[in-house]
Amino acid sequence: ALVDxxxxxxxxxxxxxxxALLAAKRSRAAEVHGYEVVPTVAQAARDNVTANGLQ
Incomplete structure (x- = not known):
């Protein structure tokens, strides 16, 4: 569950x-880490982070 x-x-x-993106947007003070082992999928996650103005 997401916690504000x-x-x-x-x-x-x-x-x-x-x-992870939803959590980062909802809990701005939170440190959010996403872990994905499939390289191509992990790259898609990194691209989504960038596209949403996060790092």
């Missing part, structure tokens, strides 16, 4: 990063 006052969010098996 979270300080740390780990998205293990992040796929394209949708959950």
């Amino acid at each position: 006052d979270a300080r740390l969010v780990l998205d293990v098996g992040a796929y394209t990063g949708v959950f």
Whole structure:
């Protein structure tokens, strides 16, 4: 579940990063980490982060 006052969010098996992006947008103070082991999918997640103005 998303928590508005979270300080740390780990998205293990992040796929394209949708959950991590939602968490980052909802909990601006949180440090969000997404982990994906499939290289092409991990690149898609990084691209989504960039496209959404995050780092």
